[in-house]
Amino acid sequence: MTGKTIIMKASDLCKSFANNGGQNHVLDMISLEIYEGDFTVIMGASGAGKSTLLYALSGMDQPTSGTVCYKEREISMLKEKEIAALRAEEFGFVFQQAHLVSNLTLFENVAVTGYLSKRRKEKEVKERAKALLERMHVEKAMDRLPSQVSGGEAQRAAIARAMINEPGMLFADEPTGALNKRNTQEVLDLLTGLNEKGQSILMVTHDMKAAVRATRLLYLEDGRVVGEMAMPEWRKEEARSREKQVEAWLSSMEW
């Protein structure tokens, strides 16, 4: 026990696909807990099942068997409306690509997500969307369409969108995968900053620079969690030593 509050819990999670008459187990009886306020990073080789685990935990995909509970609610049992409400109110999602709605401006992409929440009035949503976009340093591009901004600006707007409803859990799937070095750094700083303010984050990555931001690392191999490492909160001046620490851990995992 860590003494932390469990925000998410998976039990005996399986995800299988039919393959040439047999079964291919992408997730193989995974049981794990995610703690509130943690910056949890899932790592593993390609095809280890990292993204599949992330989507199963976030309710974006249905596991073949097993259960996922968010704040003690089993999400696999929820009806379509309830899962939609959960996505709108409790979960934020950042994809590898920005995945912004193409005919809405960056501001509208963020605001529309805010409008889905019953907690805030329109005026409040607009103010918050503007503030978030400013915080993500894309205020100058907020009236532009996704096709008119850079990948980094789009991804930062996507983070703002994920944060608009103050989600209990922020899921990020390789959020820097499609970005250049400068934009990667900016996005990671933003995520770290959010975590420092108490935001729970669950991120999948195979980028060392992203992994070192974690407070907890999980290693996935052949659909199973085979390793785990806790880390202190991120400090920029410790970046190099954390990198070495993670590298050593990953070596021990035969990465």
Added chain:
Amino acid sequence: MKYLTLLRANIKSQKGSFIGIGALMFIITISLFAVLTIWKNANDYEEQQLAYIGYGDITCWLTYGVDAEELTSQIMEIEDVDQVREQAAVYISKYYVNGHEGVNGMAQLFTYGEEGYDFHIYNQSLTGIEEEPEELSEGEVYVSPAFCSLYDARIGDEFLVEITGEEDTASYTIKGFFEDPASGSSMMGIKTILVNNVDAQKLKERVEEARQWDKAMNASLLHIFRAEDSDLSLGKLQILLGERTDLTGCMEFCYSKVSIMGFMLVLQNIFAGFLLVFVVVLLVITMVVTGHSISSSIEQDYVNMGILKAVGFTRANLMWAQSLQYMLAVFCGVIPGALLSGMLIRLFNRLTITATGMLMPSDLDLPICGAAIGIILVLLLGFIVAKTAGIGRVTPIRAIRGGAPDVYFKSRLTTRIYKKGLPFHLALRALVSGKKQYISAGVVAVLLVFFISLTARIGSWLGPEGKGLMNSFAAGDYDMGFGCEDKELEKEIQETINGNARVAASYEFKMERATINGFECPMNVMSKPEYFNVVEGRSCKYENELLVTDVIASAIEVEIGDTVVVSYKGTDKEFIITGIYQCANDMGENFGISKEGWEGFGSEPVSFYHHYVLEEPSQTKPLVELLREKYGDRADIDENTWSGLESILTAMQALEIFMYGITAVFILVAVYLTGSKILYKEKHDMGIYRSLGFTAGKLRACFALRFFVVAVTGSVLGNILSRLLTDPMAGAMLKMFGISSFRSALSPFSMILSGVVVSGLFLIFSYGTAGKVKKVEPGILIVE
């Protein structure tokens, strides 16, 4: 082989478009073939059969006691006349079928088997002509199949004629039905009855003995045949006959072959013209929808096409594969449509025999249908090839980079997005961003609402009881009228009318035959000429003024202000034309004068009909029933209706139902074709929305709302178009039938109804099409 492989793959991946375009072309082909064949066959067959029963280019119904031989020799002196033949007949003004009184016209009894005048007899099921029909025995008659729809007549029913009155009748049994191309249609007032020669002789003797010519009259018809080398029009020949012979004073009335055909085929011609325009509208819709489908398919298949180009396929190869695919879909609709159209035509002809009185041939008119479908196919091929030209823009490199994603550039026209009514605002935004994609749906809505609204406007002009049409045929508007010789009785009936209904207006009316500048036609006489339906100029206030219809004005080449000579009962008088008025009676060939003008001929006083306009038209029926019950045996009680009205109203209702049905199918196909392509393109955005917390239901509603907004906008435009175009379009069509003034009005409810139906159908079908959204999971955003 390479085309076959591509074709197979394309059809497999775009089954929906393939079936949709096929379905639209099926409806177009079957309707087009049916309309063209019914119209062409009816006109050809009618002309053929008029000649078969011995009718001439001009037929005159002579009055009693005319020396037909003398008249014939006068007519034969005209070099433009080739032949004149006389046909004996007995005119009967009152007859009963199966207990129902014959409406709106006389019956003419011909002798069946008279040499030179042959008739086709139908088999019992009215599905064909008897090869060897049975002879008529004494007491038997053959009647028109129109009697089935008019009086529910069946074989074995009684046909009764009045010779002098209710006490003096002759009764016959209906043996069967015959083909009467001259007066067989339920639209015609006059009806022909075939009797046995012994009965004909007996009847003539009784009529001769009774000598009450207004009830029954022994007379004959003169069939006048124009010389083959004559270049006179039938109208001109008719004027010449009036000028050079004594014909005008010797006849009841006179019609040209063209007029008879016009009367007989009024129903087919009106509705064929109407449906032909509808088919053209449907063709435009099909082209719009197909065009959109092709453009979207190219976008959808961008990657595949790029790959195919990379492996060596040329632009021409791909264009032909696409064009072939769409043309194959077109043919898949055209071929069954063409094959089944024969069945539809047969069915239509069988069902309408009791209205048209004739069993029209059902053989497809291959030259016309072939030419029409040929033009359509060439048009479609050109259109499809032009549309597939977009394949030229597909490059392998762009395909490898993921095709041609939608890039929305900020347009000047944008909509704001609010929390309240979020799905509606998102729908509006999608519409504004992807305007082009919804143009086809918009055009479909505009055209369909335009056509439905046009039909509704004509329907509303007709009115539930055909009042509009009836008023077009009458010289002045009226609900009911009566006529009687007895002045005391006349006063009594007037008192009964005033005591049982609120009268808005009344006037005296009489229709006589006269010639105007030598042209023989009905002359409408009215005591209050201000009640004539004047459409141009002013009414005939003074006794030396008259009104003509558009048809007469062009037939005798006169206009307002001209002086014309009217010959009536041997007296000639000059009149000034003061206006054009509307009266479709006798296909619009008539003119109107005031009672004072008529009195100027020095005619003996005769009784006039009394026409009434009631404040409450719904009072007409009970009032007419009451009057018929009280005075039916002593006076003519007339309701402003005619025998063919019911057929027109039924056909109009059937047409409206048919159009709503076809509209529903077209909207379904158009929405499916357009919607599924848009959905495919927006799959990614749908996945994003679902990952953000939108339910499938909300997204479906948002999607359906876009089509709804397009349909509502289209409906408004369609209604405006119909407001602007119905009167000139319908007016031009109805002018052929003597109705020169057509002014439609639509109640706000009816105006909204077509829009509500079309928009509702768009909403329902697009919501149904968007069912695919349920299958779109946020998982599509996952990149493993």
